[in-house]
Amino acid sequence: MAFFFEVLIGGLLAGVMYSLVALGFVLIYKASSVFNFAQGAMVFFAVLSFVGFMELGLPFWAALPVTVVLMVAVGMLTERFVLRPLVNQSEDTLLMATIGLTFVIEGVAQLAWGVEVRRVDLGIKDEPIGWLMDQAGVLVSQLDIVAGVVAGLMVTALALLFSRTKVGRGLRAVADDHAAALSIGIPLRHIWALVWATAGVVALVAGMLWGARSGVQFALTFTALKALPVLIIGGFTSVPGVIVAGLIVGAAEKFAEVYVGPMVGGGIEGWLPYVLAVLFLLVRPEGLFGEKIIRRV
């Protein structure tokens, strides 16, 4: 039984990581109905830059704001050079543009910082916590706990931002209808730049936690792709949905890998989230907490 809980908790906490990446997707989708395929690449770029700055000799507390500024710049540049010229294009076109953006960001990241795998040291141990192991016989690392707490804090902060602040109201208005929001004087460009900057910061946090677990390497961008099924299950526009879906995907993936994996030779993790998402779509196309999709002819 302890093993069962261990797998469950391990899966849930891995799910938190997916949720963190997916959060960036939701932010951008909510505000600009752009499906930002490049979020995974942004995660990679953010943490790679962070590690890069640390290697250049900056201490932790200085590297962090520098990277935040860099990510804000990336967000604003994206808004200026990719989104603004493509305003009013179909969602598919924007998706393809962000696939292009993925390539640019990944390429720039590797040109700037090289291709070797790096470690990121947050001063948090990725080892099982002693007393939990003794008391309950469950292996949970300190990093997992931190990731969970950070995800919780970020979701709360974002939820407050969306529901309580003036900027948040502007965001929701823009998400609802670009043209209407513009016509009542909401500065569309500022809002977009802000959202992309926020998504960049979210990417940095996700990347740091993920990098602490498995090293900063190119494969991060593929793992980040798993945020897509998380999004689908959670619904594209729902922040809490993403968290719940992340937990579901993380747990399902771990259970499948541990209990079914040995029968078929492993590697189920690679596709299970996607197949889960497809099955989910067939039953509930708008996701767990998404808004009902209404199409007008």
Next chain:
Amino acid sequence: MFYREAGQYFGSYVQDRQLLPLRQDRIGMALMLAGAVVVVPYVASDYWLSAILIPWLILALVALGQNILMGYAGQLSLGSAGFMAVGAFACYNLILRVPGIPFLVAVALSGVCAAAVGIVFGLPSLRIRGLYLAVATLASQFFIVWALDKFGWFKNYDTAGVVTAQHIVILGHRFTAPWEKYLLILAIVAALTLAAKNMARGSTGRAWMAVRDMDVAAEVMGLSLLRTKLQAFAISSFYCGVGGALFAFAYLQTVEPSAFSIELSFRVLFMVIIGGIGTILGCFLGAGFILLMPVFLNTVFHAFLGKAVDSSIASALEQVIFGVLIIGFLIVEPLGLARLWQLTKERLRLWPFRH
């Protein structure tokens, strides 16, 4: 001046609707085909044949499949490499397990296998669209490659992971020289391109385009969405499957799941975007562009820096340039290179006068 249809009259609908109504087009096409069949095998070196021309034709075929699904039927797919893998492995197993099967039959059947798989993974398209469908096709990509890798039967229980493809043998003749393979692939690709062109301009293609432009309206007009969408998925996967079989047998000469990764899917997607969404010509232009770009960049690096650039830097730079080009094309010329060619033809028609 160079490209005028003046003096060419059509006396019947049959003439008006022929594949190439203009005399200039017919002459141009005949010259091009003659050049491709007669001149190229003599002129091109083995390197050009086996490293550029053969993959160009094969990838153009795959891009054609992707374009049928994405450009004509409007179903965004990120899984073309998965269907290529199905084709490649189907071909390998058919030749391995069915004694005496002719190569061309095996290739055609592997296309059929890919089409069957494509129909299964196309089923979600009946309920979902756009972004959601893109994620669903990612599922097919990852699942297919995983299944081919994990179940030993597909690889004939080869433990090395890299299976050598059998030789291409047709009527007792073994195709080994690059120029022989080139001609074989040229023939297959030409036939399938002609078929695609005819489907695209016929009622099949019109049905696809109707569904692409507005599926509800198409349904109201009496088109069966089920039939049209699954047909597009099947035909698209057939092209990808045949392309995949040729890719493995004539280009890679090995059959391995890792060759059909998501990277390849993205490359095919880029070929279609850069070449021109919803055009046949665009598939060939786009495939050529994507293949020649690295060669061109390498030459430029050599010329400017005087030495070979580190391969990881070169590939990163290549990535950046591809990405910028994609975004650039989407912003400036969403219809791609094919549209640029069309504009050039318009210019040639009026040159040297402006109007």
